[in-house]
Amino acid sequence: MYLIGVDVGGTNTDSALLSLVPKHRNSASRGVIASSKTPTTPDITSGITGAISAVLEKSKVEKSSILSVTIGTTHFVNAVVEADERRLSKVAVVRLCGLSTRQVPPFSDYPIGLKRIMAGPVYYLDGGLEIDGREILPLNEAQIEETIIEIKTQGITKVALVGVFSPLDHAGIHEERCRELMLKHAPHLDVICSHSIGGVGLLERENATILNASILAVARSTVNGFKRAMKELKLACPLFLTQNDGTLTGADEAVKLPIKTFASGPTNSMTGAAFLAGLDKPRLAGDASTTGQVLVVDIGGTTTDICALLPSGFPRQAPNFVEVEGVRTAFSMPDVLSVGLGGGSLINVDDKGVVSVGPGSVGHHLTTKSLVFGGQIMTSTDIVVAAGKEEIGKVEMAESIPEGTVQGARQAIRKILQRAVEDMKVSSAPVTVLLVGGGSIVYMDDLEGVEYCLIPPHHDSANAVGAAIAKISGEVDLIEILEGRDEIAVVKAASESAIVVAIGKGADPADVKIVEIDKIPLQYVSNKATRIRVKAIGRLLAQEAGENLVFLDEPSLEDPNENGHEAEKKAALADGHRTLTKPSLDIDIPSYRPEIENNVWFLSEVDLEFIACGTGILGTGGGGPSYLAYLVALDALRKGGKRSMQVVSPDYLKDDDLVCFGSWYGAPSVSGERIPCGIEIPSAIDASNKILGVQNFHAVLADEIGGGNGLATFPTSVHYHRPTVDGDLMGRAYPSMEHGTPYVYGHPIAPCTLADSKGNISVVMSAESNAKLEKMLRATCIELGLFTAVVGRPLSGAVIKEYVIPNTISQAWYLGRAIHVARKAKTSFTGAIFEVMPGRVLFTGKIIDVQRDVSKGGYTIGRCLLSPLYDKELDGESEVTAETRHLVIPFQNEFLYAAYTDEAGIAETEVVCTVPDLISILGEDGEAIGSQELRYGLRVTVIGIAAHPLWTGDERGLKVGGPEYFGLEMKWKSIGEYTMPRGVIAEFR
Known part of the structure; x- marks a missing residue:
């Protein structure tokens, strides 16, 4: 039996025919019997027909022995990359x-x-x-x-x-x-x-x-083209499309959810390149070609896709969200960077002689519109020919290109590739590039940091090979009530259902395996309601007949005037995919200085971006998502205008000044879904002040600097035209109101006010203890949907100056700036962090288990288990870990302690850090990962930071902020001595 894989790119359509015979798979060609590359045609159908016909003709294989045809395509993502109004x-x-x-x-x-x-x-x-x-x-x-x-x-x-x-x-x-x-x-x-x-x-x-x-219209038109090709070829085998995770889906299902095939082209390229290079087979010791980092660089006609490979040959997985051309989406897919560079990229020369390349492309018109093929448009392929790197088409047509244009285009192409490779590197170790794709000829000049550039056999058909070897998946996603039931049996039943789904889609029953189980308990519900997601994968089973090829109604995407939309397209491309949410991309970060005047710090958009990154780290797993709070703060600053968002030091306050609070209260898993309407915090503050007869107040202060709550005070400050104090009441994130430092040392919380988006306002006037008040607040919060605004009693400037954790907004700013500097320089972000504040790395590893409903000490908490990184997983990092122990991190929203343990996470041998010291889990880009974002497979670094003496220097602080409060039978384990963070105002005024 044979498999046919097809990749339909913006310029070329590739096809490959693979044998399932083991001796063929183990040969130098990896079982690829034939491959073909033909121009992608405007009608799609004839291009696929030609590509498949070519491999069938070359191989002389009977059509009846074809097990399946699997197609991967960049058509959908190309429409977004090119911002093409005709297709969107x-x-x-x-x-x-x-x-x-x-x-x-x-x-x-x-x-x-x-x-x-x-x-x-x-x-x-x-x-x-x-x-x-x-x-x-x-x-x-x-x-x-x-x-x-x-x-x-x-x-x-x-x-x-x-x-x-x-x-x-x-x-x-x-x-x-x-x-x-x-x-x-x-x-x-x-x-x-x-x-x-x-x-x-x-x-x-x-x-x-x-x-x-x-992209639905593009999806219908494209898939109908695929079906017409199958019909014309008289192929009776099933037709599949590949999805973002490298698995298969039926053609009709892909039409409804084309986004699930969005990254299929890059994914197929990565898996195909690894397969062709033999990275799935054991490597020889000392094989220099695969030391360091391995990046697949797939250059097509319109885009270049880059992904880092693990030693196993599988692409490195992206974090919990993926940006698709600047759009933040939640998908589990390989971490692929797409840039607008390919063999058909347009070469533009402005009035000053400056040469630019892409992101526009002639796409499938390359063989008719580029100079070397008799056209009138200069493309990157023409530059390759003019530079003498390849002989393609009418070479003499490229000789008329001025030498300055050739050199300028080569520099622009190299700059695009260099930046893309730098963006995908995770260390300064040498890079091995697996170069694949039909447009790989545009890779003309050596790149800094790239030690080897390997071109595997059939490199120009890697996408098609990756499509051919894709497998069938089955997934179930359901809510189960686990109270009074055997959890193991419930998960087993869900796993069996996933296997049945995979088999029903065409997977071989003998090969199906469970590859992913995710259990997510719903927080603060009493019946142990749990979301269970299970995924099974297996190879395709031979089938005797294909699916019924039903053609779908589609609007015409043909444009009678191909230049009719150029003005709109140029307008979109003028802004490219620039986003207003990342202002730091437009500045030189090391030389940037915040604006300070008369001891007042006027926040800029760049400052907010840095602070948002830092509050994530100080959130220690909790505090709610910083990103959404950052968007809200950014919008408030833009609406309020320059200098509308001010920060002052605690000593700026007079003793009798009143300071108000306002933060979000509930569960992190809710705050990322049930976004507020914007009236909640002001409503709670107004109600509190009305009860107390407060006519005026002088500043606002964050209850906690960690996570989204560290940013919640800024829109409030703009609303009331009051400054924010550089500090907070926790120095981190904690799960309850009673964790505010003034409350720990006897100052009242009540009256305490809760408000929601519907106008419901609840006030706790008094309570017998802070713990009782917390229970009363939590009961109301549950009733109101587990996401409300909370406001405590305003406090005087004298109390704030005595009990505030000082300079924590500054601390977040310094942390965020350090991460951004390290990210651009490709240096160690942990080193950058510890240059601005004391702390240490507790562990580097990968998450291998996450449980969110574990009973410990009478409390229900979650638990994250990490394994160490071994030699083959280090991606060429200079220091090979000798660590063999695992690390367990229990959490209750916030991370509670870190301890060495065995590989099962049962026998804890040494506690290395506990609350109130800060434990943060950072992703590969330095961004903090919240407890709600933990998932299997993420590579992470765990760091520890010392807590303020208000938590550790007095038994009252340790009783509320330490292990005892969370029912943990252990003493506080410090990671080192606390040092007060630097203040931005003091340093830059």
């Missing part, structure tokens, strides 16, 4: 949320060019769920009908439907019912439900749903 639809966004989620509207973090093309009207309708499954509000049919009428009036046909917590209801009841009502009034609409796209994390899931809706 405008999308209306409907959120089922009630009054919540409005503080971060749709398209908030979209790049400027894509937002201009895709952003349609936005609607906030009744509906959505709380984390425990209760309705935020029932669906309102009249509201839905009114919305549909307005959408129809605007001529929009694509709708992204996003319900709060829709993924936790695997039936997507609100989204599906709303979709049904929409189609009742407008059957022509394409309504995409977000629960079918991604998991919990509203903004990331919404972004992906919008992208999916925008």
Whole structure:
């Protein structure tokens, strides 16, 4: 039996025919019997037909022995990369949320060019769920009908439907019912439900749903082309497309969810390159070609895709979110960087003679529009020929290109590749490049830091090979009540269901294996409700007949005037994929100075970006997501204007000044999904001040600097035109109100006010103890959906100066700046961190288990288990770890302690750090990973930072902030002596 893999790129269509016979697989060609490269045709069909016909003709293989045809394509992602208005639809966004989620509207973090093309009207309708499954509000049919009428009036046909917590209801009841009502009034609409796209994390899931809706027309046209090719070739075997994770999906399913195939081209290239290079086979000792870091560089006709490979040959996985051309989405996929460079990239020379390359491309018109093929457009392929690197087409046509243009284009191409390689490196170790793809000829000049450049056999068909070797997957995602049930049996049943799904899709029953199990308990519910996700994978089983090739209605994407949209396209490309959420990209960070005047620090957008990164580290796993809070703060600064966001030192306060607080209170898993509406914190402060008769106050202060709460005070300061004090009441994140340092030392919390997005306000006037007050607040918070604003009693300047943890906003700023500097310089981010504050690395490893419902000391906490990195996993890092022990980190939102343990995580041998000292888990880019973001496979570094003496120098601090409070039978284990953070105001004034 044989497999055919096809990759349909923007320029070329590649195909490969692979034998399943072991002796062929073990040969130098790795079982590739034949491969072919043909130009991608405008109608797609003839290109695929030609590519498959070519390998069948070369191999003389009978069509009846073809097990399957699997296609990977970059058509969908190319439409986004090129910001092509002809192939991207405008999308209306409907959120089922009630009054919540409005503080971060749709398209908030979209790049400027894509937002201009895709952003349609936005609607906030009744509906959505709380984390425990209760309705935020029932669906309102009249509201839905009114919305549909307005959408129809605007001529929009694509709708992204996003319900709060829709993924936790695997039936997507609100989204599906709303979709049904929409189609009742407008059957022509394409309504995409977000629960079918991604998991919990509203903004990331919404972004992906919008992208999916925008490319539906391209998906229909493309897949119909695939089907026509199968019909013309008279192939009866099944037709599959490859997905982002390298597995297969049926063609009709891919039409509905094209975003799940978005990164299939790069993924196929990475797995195909590794397979062709033999990285799946044992390496010989001392094989210099695979020492250090291995990067696959796949250059096509339109884009270049780069991914780092693990020694196993599998691509390194991305963190918990992936940016697709600047759009933040929540997908589990290889960490692939795509840039607009390929064999068909346009070469432009401006009036001053400056040469630029891409991101525009002639794509599949390369063989008719480029100079060497008799056309009138200069492309990167023409530059390769003019430079004497290749003889392609009519060589003499490239000889007319001025030498200055050739050299300028070569420099621009090298700069694009150099920057892309630097962005994907994780250390300064030498790089081995596996160069694949039909456009690999544009890699003309050596790159700094690249020691070896290897071109494996059939390198120009690596995408097609990767598609051919893809497997079938089956996945189940459901909510189960575990109270009174055998958890092992429940997970086993879910695993069996995933295997059945995989087999039902065509996997070989003898080969199916469970590759992923994820258990996510719903926080603060009493029945042990748990989300269980299981994934199974197996090789394709031979089938005798193919699927019924049903063709779908599609709008015409042909443009009678190919230049008719050039103005719009140029406008989008003028902004490229620049995003306004990363202002640090536009500055030289080491020379940047914050604005200080009269002992007041006026925050800039760059300052906010640094602080957001630092608050994640100080969050020690909790505090809520910093990214959403950063978007809110950034919007508040832009609306308030320059100098509207001010920070002052604690000693700036007079003793009788009043300082107010305002922060978010609830569960991190809720705050990333049920985004606030923006009235919550001011409503709580106003209610508190009204009760106490406070007519005026002088500043605001963060309850905790960690996570999103470290940024929550900034929009509040703009709202009230009051400065924020450089400090907080914890120096980190903690799970309860009673963890504020003034409260630990006897100052009152009450009256304490809670407010939600619906206008509900609850006040605890007094309580017998801080612990009792916390229980009262928590009970109300659960009733209000586990996400509210909380405000404690205003405190005087004298109390703040005595009990504040000083300079923690500055500390976050220094941490964030250090991470950004290290990231650009490709130096150690832990080294950069410890240059600005004392601390140490506790462990470097990978997460191999995450449990979120573990009983310990009478408390229910989570637990993360890490294994050390061994020689083959170090990616060429200079110091090979000798560590053989594992590390366990229990958490209750925040990380509680770190201890060495055995590989099962049972026999703890040595505690290395505990609360109140700070334990943070950092990803490979230096960004902090919250407890809600922990997942199997992430490579991480664990660091420890000393706590302030208010926590460690007195038994009262240790009693509330140390192990005893969390039911842990251990003493505080310090990592070192505390040093007060530097103050930005003192240093830069």
